[in-house]
Each structure stands twice: as C-alpha cells, then as structure tokens.
Amino acid sequence: MSMVTITGSAGAVTARLKLNVRRDAPSSASPRTRQIEAGQRFGVIGQANGQNVQGVALWYALGGNEFVWAGACDNFVAGPDPDADADGDRPSRAELGDYSPPNFETATGIRHKVQGKRPNGLEGMIVHFDAYRIRAAGNGAENSDSRSLDTLRGGQDNGFHYGIISRTGRVWLPEGFDWGDWGYHAGPSLCPVTQRTGVSQFYVGFEMNNPGKLFATADPGVFCPWFNVVVDKDKNPVLDSKGRATRRSATDEWYTSDQVRRASGGNIHDGWYLPYSHAQRETLTNIALYLAKRFSSFSLDRVLGHDEVAPTRKNDPGGALADPDQVMTMAEFRADLKSRL
Numbered sequence: 001m002s003m004v005t006i007t008g009s010a011g012a013v014t015a016r017l018k019l020n021v022r023r024d025a026p027s028s029a030s031p032r033t034r035q036i037e038a039g040q041r042f043g044v045i046g047q048a049n050g051q052n053v054q055g056v057a058l059w060y061a062l063g064g065n066e067f068v069w070a071g072a073c074d075n076f077v078a079g080p081d082p083d084a085d086a087d088g089d090r091p092s093r094a095e096l097g098d099y100s101p102p103n104f105e106t107a108t109g110i111r112h113k114v115q116g117k118r119p120n121g122l123e124g125m126i127v128h129f130d131a132y133r134i135r136a137a138g139n140g141a142e143n144s145d146s147r148s149l150d151t152l153r154g155g156q157d158n159g160f161h162y163g164i165i166s167r168t169g170r171v172w173l174p175e176g177f178d179w180g181d182w183g184y185h186a187g188p189s190l191c192p193v194t195q196r197t198g199v200s201q202f203y204v205g206f207e208m209n210n211p212g213k214l215f216a217t218a219d220p221g222v223f224c225p226w227f228n229v230v231v232d233k234d235k236n237p238v239l240d241s242k243g244r245a246t247r248r249s250a251t252d253e254w255y256t257s258d259q260v261r262r263a264s265g266g267n268i269h270d271g272w273y274l275p276y277s278h279a280q281r282e283t284l285t286n287i288a289l290y291l292a293k294r295f296s297s298f299s300l301d302r303v304l305g306h307d308e309v310a311p312t313r314k315n316d317p318g319g320a321l322a323d324p325d326q327v328m329t330m331a332e333f334r335a336d337l338k339s340r341l
C-alpha cells in the first residue's frame, strides 16, 4: 500500500449526507470503518486526491489513515482546532461538552433484526453486559475485541438489536444500523421514568463485553462466571452451605480476587463483579453524551441499567459499572453524565 499525500489545511466540515469513513486510501473500494451522521460537524487534518466520484476527486483526511469523500461535505472552514474555537458557525466548547465523539465502527457482515421505527425518535439508552467470555481460548489473555464481535454475531442469530463496547474501548454497530430503528434487547421491561413497558422500542441498547455476575467458589480467591461453574439439571449453579459454587475447569475462564469486587446498593444486585475497563467506561460515557447532543429526543435521565427496567430478571450492569477504580450505581452514573454537559 502506498502512502497517501495529505495537502491543504486542517479545519472542520459538515456532513451533508450520512458519510462512509474509509480506511487506508481515499476510495469507495477501501474498507469502511464507520459512518458519520448527516448534519454532524467534524474535524479534518487536510485534503487528499482520491477516487473521482461524480466528478469530485477531493477527499478529506481525518487522521488515523481515514478519509471521507468531500463531495458529501459542506462548509469547510480552516482552523487548527475547530472544536476549541467559539466561532459562530462552529460548535463552541460549551456546546460540545467535555467529551470526545465516539468512533463507531461497523461490524462488516453482521446485521441485526429491526422491528420498526421508534415512535418518538431515540429517547434513551439501556446499559447491559453480555455475560460472555472476555479472553482467548481457555483462560488466555484478554481478547475482548474478538469476543465482542462474537456477541454481536450472537445478536444477529437470536434476532436482537444493539451495539457493543469492547474492553479496549472500541465500539461496533451492526451493518445498516439506524438510531431511529428499534429491535429487541431488553425483553419484558418497565421504564421507571416514563412507566412505559417494552423499553427496547424507545431506548437503544449497548452491551458491554463482560463475564457477568460472578460466583465465589470454594477455592480461595477463585471467582467464576456462569459458564465455568458446576450446574444442576436446570442449569442453576450448585452452591454449598456457604453459598459458594464449584469451578468446573481450572483451564477455563476465571478471575482472581484482585480483579473482582463485591458491590451492592441502588440498582446493584449484591454480589461479585468484574469491573468494566476504564476505556470501556469512557466509551460508554462518550456515547451517552454524543446521543444527548445529537438527538433532542434523547434524555440522560433515560440512560438506564437493564437491572433498572427488569430488576427481578436482570442484574446488568450491576457492580460492573463504572470502572476498576470506582463502583457507580446507575443514578450516580447519570449524575456524572449530566455534570459533563
């Protein structure tokens, strides 16, 4: 692959249409890494000559070897740091808030089932965990990007609809994802804010790759996910008189006492959890703030845990929120989000 020459000035442009962001070369034949919503204003580092599309061969370089076709962009304004500038036709720091717009990636080849259009546009978000493996085969090194895509693929197989955030902080949406469409992710549910049932129709779901509520075992300092404990014929973990489970395999995934924590209070079902990674929590925060900025229908008061809308059935995110240094109830998380805008 040859290097692409970047010329011209850095600045900001506005997406006139929904933009495909291409990686490696300014061409529609290059891999698409993510999309930028129509109407969004974003920074560019310069220009490049690329594929001629409808008579326009100019592309904007976004940095990180990413490019968008200039034919679908308007209102280029040169400037070293457009986000920091309070110039009238650019968002001011106050308007942008204290966050970085998330870098949504499209999971090529994965599509999720859509049930219809949201009746009032996107109104909120449900925070989940996927209760799935985070590591490579057995108890190997963390391999959360790959496991996250496994979960997204599982959503396709099971007719669900959501995005996923890896422990590395990457976030994927399925192909063809539209914020205005809804599909299932929360099941039978009741919103404590609006008293409406079936919250999937109104709120987008984000899964966090995480092994879920953990079981202390009879082995000191050994904590296991549901998929590595001995279960009975109804698939419930077999617990001893002290409430401890039995690890099924020392070579399958489990966690040490310094990696996990016990948490309770608020929405949190008392128990052991592996905290979300710091990068994962940052991405979750940035997505909530981005959606609050992007959609007037979206409220940070409706950023809810699955355990808040289905408290008797679900325990996510529970004590996995917010990051390794800090446990947060969902109420504390919402207060934190509002303090950043």
Ligand SMILES: [Zn+2]
Residues within 6 Å of the ligand: 127, 128, 129, 306, 314, 316
């Ligand atoms: Zn959930």
